[in-house]
Amino acid sequence: MEEQRISRTGEIRRLSKDDRFKVLGVISKASVRKDKNGRNYWDIAVMDEEGILEGKIWGNSKWWDKSGDGQIEISDPASSELFREMTGKTLGLAGQVTEFKGQAQYNFNSVYYMNQEKFPPHRFVQRSPYDADTLEKEFMDLVEACDGPVGDFLQFVFFEKGIWEKFKDWPAAVSHHHAYVGGLLEHTVAVARTARSLAETYAHSGYEVNVPVAIAGALLHDLGKMDSYRLSPAPEMTVAGTVIDHIVLGYSMYASMAGEYTLDERLFAAIGHILVSHHGCREFGSPVLPATPEAMVVSAADELDFRLFCWKNAVEQMEDGKEISDYNFSAQRRFWKWEQGNGA
Numbered sequence: 001m002e003e004q005r006i007s008r009t010g011e012i013r014r015l016s017k018d019d020r021f022k023v024l025g026v027i028s029k030a031s032v033r034k035d036k037n038g039r040n041y042w043d044i045a046v047m048d049e050e051g052i053l054e055g056k057i058w059g060n061s062k063w064w065d066k067s068g069d070g071q072i073e074i075s076d077p078a079s080s081e082l083f084r085e086m087t088g089k090t091l092g093l094a095g096q097v098t099e100f101k102g103q104a105q106y107n108f109n110s111v112y113y114m115n116q117e118k119f120p121p122h123r124f125v126q127r128s129p130y131d132a133d134t135l136e137k138e139f140m141d142l143v144e145a146c147d148g149p150v151g152d153f154l155q156f157v158f159f160e161k162g163i164w165e166k167f168k169d170w171p172a173a174v175s176h177h178h179a180y181v182g183g184l185l186e187h188t189v190a191v192a193r194t195a196r197s198l199a200e201t202y203a204h205s206g207y208e209v210n211v212p213v214a215i216a217g218a219l220l221h222d223l224g225k226m227d228s229y230r231l232s233p234a235p236e237m238t239v240a241g242t243v244i245d246h247i248v249l250g251y252s253m254y255a256s257m258a259g260e261y262t263l264d265e266r267l268f269a270a271i272g273h274i275l276v277s278h279h280g281c282r283e284f285g286s287p288v289l290p291a292t293p294e295a296m297v298v299s300a301a302d303e304l305d306f307r308l309f310c311w312k313n314a315v316e317q318m319e320d321g322k323e324i325s326d327y328n329f330s331a332q333r334r335f336w337k338w339e340q341g342n343g344a
Ligand SMILES: [Fe+2]
Pocket: 221, 222, 246, 278, 279
């Protein structure tokens, strides 16, 4: 691997059909499947500091152990110690860009098990592109903007209960959006900032909106993601995350801390309602629809942040000269990189 140039995932996404590439990163997802001839193939995702690249390793690929001196071919990867559990390991991959139904697809035809001490997996874990100290300061400012019992309760949850240390590094997903270290904080701050400004705008227009409750609901809305995901070292879904989901997990964490704090009953219900309704509709996992102004602004801010993130991600991955993105399954649309004077 070392003698040939290694590309980052961001660079690979801008390649064209038939281009070849090599990448080095930590495997964030790997599952073995059978093709129609009964041969094994793997769906994998490789992560480096720039992002995640999903692709396939087909049955005719070559597998190598490069953890010692030289390289040894592995003939039966499915039963090999090294490749049986690839998630969380640093691998080198050589592959080619192909096209499937008009979309780029990445096929890996050589797989190298790397020396895990020389190439530690945590080195390749993607981080939030935003400065951690700036995000932390913004989070503190939002907590401070909530005076009275709501602000005191937030201090209790994040700092007295010791949640902050884990919260600030947690991912917000394993794919789709903010699926990297610090993603939960980045997303939470963005949602709370938008919810605050929407709440203030409507309060200014004479609506009865409780701004601190909207901010608190936004800061707590995805609390359950702390139990839904784990870092090992790439983000992974936990069993609880899969079978219970972050809305129920978050509400239960919130309810137990609010009980311990003896939060006022009306405030408890108002903030709890934001947590359970934030996905906006039953099909997306909320048992009730947002029924208060505070819940409506948090749910709108959450959806907006998700869609804008998908737009940003899609346009960053577009080849030069293109203005319409590939179909984005998460957001169910193609995005447009609009520029003024573009023939308009
Ligand atoms: Fe959520």
